[in-house]
Amino acid sequence: MANDEDEGMDTVFDLLLKTNESCLLALAIGLFAFLIWQNHFLHRQVKDYREMTEVLRFERDYDMLSGLKNGNAFLRFFQQMESEAELVSVIVCDIDGLKIINDAAGHAAGNKAIQKAGEILRGVCPSDACAFRTGGDEYVIVLKASWSAESMLALKNKIGLAIAAYNKVATNIPLSLSVGFAAADGDTKIRRIYKQADSAMYYEKKSRQEKVYQMLRLALVAVE
Numbered sequence: 522m523a524n525d526e527d528e529g530m531d532t533v534f535d536l537l538l539k540t541n542e543s544c545l546l547a548l549a550i551g552l553f554a555f556l557i558w559q560n561h562f563l564h565r566q567v568k569d570y571r572e573m574t575e576v577l578r579f580e581r582d583y584d585m586l587s588g589l590k591n592g593n594a595f596l597r598f599f600q601q602m603e604s605e606a607e608l609v610s611v612i613v614c615d616i617d618g619l620k621i622i623n624d625a626a627g628h629a630a631g632n633k634a635i636q637k638a639g640e641i642l643r644g645v646c647p648s649d650a651c652a653f654r655t656g657g658d659e660y661v662i663v664l665k666a667s668w669s670a671e672s673m674l675a676l677k678n679k680i681g682l683a684i685a686a687y688n689k690v691a692t693n694i695p696l697s698l699s700v701g702f703a704a705a706d707g708d709t710k711i712r713r714i715y716k717q718a719d720s721a722m723y724y725e726k727k728s729r730q731e732k733v734y735q736m737l738r739l740a741l742v743a744v745e
Contacts, residue, residue: 587639699726
């Protein structure tokens with residue numbers, strides 16, 4: 522009788538042991554599956570965070586309309602160039618008559634001029650140049666080198682040829698840019714070089730203002 526009871530107790534213990542082993546195995550499998558899911562979840566979260574960071578960084582640094590870097594990016598770049606005292610050459614461009622275009626043909630036409638100017642400047646800039654839209658109608662190209670005046674003039678002419686090519690196929694309002702430049706010529710002060718380029722741009726804008734405005738007025742009358 523005692524032997525039967527002992528055997529019965531052994532059977533119970535065996536069942537309990539097997540049950541515990543099964544529970545532990547199931548728990549281990551469940552924990553492993555959870556860790557895999559958690560790792561996948563965290564990996565996806567990190568990926569989403571990185572993508573969101575890239576989007577926010579792009580929106581912080583780039584102008585959505587022209588596709589170039591924006592004024593905030595230019596200020597940071599300007600400060601960096603001042604602190605590093607690197608040789609740079611600068612081109613400043615300004616869309617002629619943008620207010621006239623906006624007033625007469627609407628902001629959609631003005632936006633098209635801004636977009637096209639950005640597209641042209643991206644197309645002609647050297648690969649190591651930094652191009653910015655710093656304001657409503659103003660663009661700045663910074664070349665990280667001491668360019669000669671002849672090389673700067675050649676790049677300016679390249680911009681002019683690209684604009685002329687666009688205007689040949691433009692169906693409505695022609696694009697016009699006033700362009701000024703200044704070469705580093707051994708001077709590492711980007712502030713002075715930028716001011717020289719900006720002054721040259723305004724001199725050109727003033728000297729051809731009436732001619733450009735007349736061209737725009739004729740084009741806008743034709744559009745109407």
